[in-house]
Amino acid sequence: MIKFDAVSKRYPNGTTAVDDLSLDLPEGGVTVLVGSSGCGKTTTLRMVNRMVEPTSGTISVGGRDILEADAAELRRGIGYVIQQSGLFPHRTILDNIATVPLLLGWGRRKARARAAELLELVGLPTDAGKRYPHQLSGGQQQRVGVARALAADPPVLLMDEPFGAVDPVVRTQLQNELLRLQEELRKTVVFVTHDIDEAVRLGDRIAVFRTGGRLVQCAEPAELLARPADDFVADFLGAERGLKLLSLTTLAEVPYAPGQAIRADEPVDKISRDGARWRLVTSPRGEPLGWLDTDTLPSGGTAGEARLEAVRALRDTDSLLSALNEAVSSPAAAVARVTADGILTGLTSRDAIHERAGRSHAEAGRAAATKETAPDAPATKNATLRKTAPTAERPA
């Protein structure tokens, strides 16, 4: 969809911002550009919509050389989101979102209707449309920035550190929102970030640049984490790249056993002390409430009234990393598994999670090695990639 062919950008002061870049960005996927400061990420991004012109080489979008297109027409097909949302301070949110449709001559009513639709799409309440940018939080302003970029339904979205200025909690919410939108819209997204966790979370592919504008490696996240091309990439991914890889694999393939759950309304004097010391207590509907220590049962009352250790139940869509985290902190050395509605399905032992984690690494390493010898082979055949937002998340 977007193709860089031997593209370089040299500034008149002699700086080489991008050096001989050849890169294909797949249609409908998110390609994340990462690398140390000044390595040419923003320049690369801005060359796509001709805010920066390359010194040499060719860039094509949808098979068409961008230099052959009229710049204004090209930009209509490319949404652009930046770190400080870039909203017009004296226009209402609705009018900000309607900017491009109005420029396209849609007529005020149609443009505003589209803006209202987008407001909802990015998870903002209808009444936010009447407010001005300073009356929204930073996270909400970024959502408006995304809505504005999507207003004319462009096939391509350029995002330059769009979530860089918000706190980590809001950042996670915005990332989830983007994943949710992307599931629906399937835009071709180019996303610049400094944050490798964000890159792993959002990217279908990650392109790592080094100073001097050189592309070092471009690969799917699991492949990158399992087989960094060199020490520079490995250092950039950080010491925890093994754990990051686990964040890409879901619990779906990990088996569970029924376990001996106890209903909260069961009297404690009826609870058998045989079997596992720690038992999971559930609500009458089957929702996990906490772990009960059968070695220190109170003399009376029900299981639900006894002191319970906290449990964080996990769904099939949760990652192995979350499971590992839960398994090491659970007194029962096990993870409670639930359906999408939060009803207990069974327990998975810490050992089973360790075993799956080890296998996940081996599989990602093998898949990456296969890909090196046969470049068209899928890199992550067995690793279940998690590019969907958790369903429980609510907008900021």
Ligand SMILES: Nc1ncnc2c1ncn2[C@@H]1O[C@H](COP(=O)(O)OP(=O)(O)OP(=O)(O)O)[C@@H](O)[C@H]1O
């Ligand atoms: N207009 C310009 N004139 C001269 N040099 C420039 C210009 N714009 C950018 N550069 C230089 O080009 C190089 C790449 O800049 P660019 O902004 O693309 O990097 P980046 O990877 O996005 O950096 P950061 O992560 O810090 O935002 C840097 O050395 C920068 O100083």
